Amino acid sequence: MLVLSRKKGESIVIQDHIEVTVLAVEGDTVRIGISAPKHIDIFRQEIYTAIQEANRESVTPLAANIDAFMERLRKTENKKD
Known part of the structure; x- marks a missing residue:
């Protein structure tokens, strides 16, 4: 497992087509946004x-x-x- 540290507003990119962005951090909860092609199920x-x-x-x-x-x-x- 790859473990990364990201701050609010920062992203990671997976294989050129999937972007995961940290939207908010509230206590123990992290809100993330995922941008991916429509054919990829999330x-x-x-x-x-x-x-x-x-x-x-x-x-x-x-x-x-x-x-x-x-x-x-x-x-x-x-x-x-």
Whole structure:
């Protein structure tokens, strides 16, 4: 992890296209602004984690359905023999 010190109004640039600017510092809270191309998704970490979990949950039933389908297919093939 890269650790940088920035003051209000100062920025960092990531790969020429993303700029992160410190907008305000109030106690333990830092407000930042992020400028990035529209095709780059930016999420708070807790939202990103929730999206990833929802994606995993949506795949689980599919995997179970595929397993059940493959088992039925094997049984059908065995009946033919």
